Amino acid sequence: MSNMPEKDLILIVDDTTTNLEIVSQALTHSGFEVITAIDGEVALKQVQDRLPDLILLDVMMPKIDGLETCKKLKENLKTRDIPVIFMTAISDTHTKVKCFALGAVDYIIKPFQKEEILARIHTHLQLRHLTKTLEQRVAERTAALSQALEELQKSQLQLVQKEKMSALGQLVAGIAHEINNPVGCIYGNLGHTSAYFQDMINLINLYQQHYPDPVKEIQEEIAAIDLDYMRADLPNLIASMKESVQRIRNISTSLRTFSREDSDRKVYCNIHDGIDSTIMILKHRLKVSQSRPDIEIIRDYDNLPKVKCFSGQMNQVFMNLIANAIEALEESNIGRSYDEIEANPNQITIQTRLIKDANHVLIRIKDNGVGMSVDIQHKLFEYLFTTKPVGQGTGLGLSIAHQIIVEKHKGSLEVYSTPGKGSEFIITIPICDNP
Structure with a gap:
């Protein structure tokens, strides 16, 4: 018997023969085993016979495009954990964010750079193998390994x-x-x-x-x-x-x-500017539609000093929390008429306060949406936990928000909610590192 390690199997899906040949040849020379498919239908059939370790997936293809193919892969219990890297010549933000939302781990912009493809594949294969190994060991060993998995x-x-x-x-x-x-x-x-x-x-x-x-x-x-x-x-x-x-x-x-890109150091910034920029970006989701009036944004801002923080990461928290509030309101509108919603309008209240000791600021983001049960509240910040259907939620948004607030800024992020009456997220962060 040979003691040589088994080669990683890469599935390349692209309707352009030239691209298949170029990428296939580069990966084969680098020691990978390669299989190819010319469209999404062929790829979905191939993975039923043999599961690849990683899939390189073109976005624009006839019949079933790359986005739909990825969605079907993530809906299948056998294939949903296979890392998917999109290959695309499209560079617009909407398409790339949609790729990540469908569960892709990465994307590569055409025309290809061999070194970039290999570096990204090696990175995600290492993560994939490490995850699988740790999951097996957790199943076999003691609770000590669960800590390693958490790390x-x-x-x-x-x-x-x-x-x-x-x-x-x-x-x-x-x-x-x-x-x-x-x-x-x-x-x-x-x-x-x-x-x-x-x-x-x-x-x-x-x-x-x-x-x-x-x-x-x-x-x-x-x-x-x-x-x-x-x-x-x-x-x-x-x-x-x-x-x-x-x-x-x-x-x-x-x-x-x-x-705004964050440097390695925190900087003093205006919290209200970050909140307002987030609201502006989400404006299209707040304005009136055929089914409901505008979602009202109620600002109740205190006179805050500038806060020393990673501003880009704080904006990411605001984006996650306000977007979640919009989704909760949209869910609460199901089955209600326009007039009923107008009589009891959708509202998101954003309140900021300087805490009396003057060393911390408090930010409340409250909606009058669908609310959530106590059980969901307890799991809300867990890694990969989501209440959304497969393919519509990653379970990363609130866990990332919690990590940014608690670990990066030494603050706290809490949730209070009642089913049918809405939810409130409360952020508390220090004004500076050494209050």
């Missing part, structure tokens, strides 16, 4: 958090930067447009003053274009456009605030 899970949590937020932050900051130039140009030119229009109106007024009875052709044209209405309405149009452009500028500022 591994925390390491994985930190890796997922760093990779996802770093990628998302870079993309969001890049988009915000690219928006600034054209929006600034439009905003500036609208000012000139308004001034030019006023100059033309002044000139028309002079003409009408000195030539009150123009020729018939001019009179007909004035009537055709409804000059008086145009003169009255055009300033309103310009003002409306300026207001819309200003909103885009505010969104861009919020994106840059939210995606």
Whole structure:
């Protein structure tokens, strides 16, 4: 019998033959066993016969695309734990966040870099093998090994958090930067447009003053274009456009605030800026729809000093908690009419307070949504715990939030909830490291 270790099996799914050949050859030369599939249907059949250790999955494919293929893999008990790395030429934030939401561990941007593919595959295979090994040992040994598993899970949590937020932050900051130039140009030119229009109106007024009875052709044209209405309405149009452009500028500022990269050291920042930027980013989920009125945001801000913290990580906590509150409200609306919701509106209350000893700040995020049972409250911050269906929740959001507040900022994160009456999350963090 041979004592050589068994090769890791990699499944490559891509509808482009050239990509299959290039990636397959690179992985084979690096010591992996490789199998390929030209579309999602073939891949789903192959994994039933033999489970790969890792799957490289193209996003854009005919029949079943990569996102749907990943969803089906995660719905299957046999295949849901196989690490999936997406291969894509698409670089928009929405697609990448959706990939992570479906359970992917990573993504690789086309055109491929051999060294990058190999580095990412080695990293995730190591995590995969380490997880499997520890799970087996936990089943065989004493409670001491459960502590080791917990440490591994925390390491994985930190890796997922760093990779996802770093990628998302870079993309969001890049988009915000690219928006600034054209929006600034439009905003500036609208000012000139308004001034030019006023100059033309002044000139028309002079003409009408000195030539009150123009020729018939001019009179007909004035009537055709409804000059008086145009003169009255055009300033309103310009003002409306300026207001819309200003909103885009505010969104861009919020994106840059939210995606601010954290250094190795904490910095003093305005907590309210982080909350407001998060609300701005989630604005599309708050505004009125066919089924319900606007979700009301009630701000009750205290006069807080700047807080020394990792601002990007704090913004991630706000994003998780406010997004969860929106989902709880949407769930509470099921079966209620528009008029019923309007009579008892959806509300999210965000309150900040300076605690009397002046060494800590308190942040409350409260909704009047569906609420949760005591049992769920006890499990809420556990790693991988989720109440959502498979493929719709990772079970990482609140565990990451708890880790950021408790471990990174030496604070506390608590939840209080009553079924049918809503939930409240309370964050307490020190103003500085040595209060």
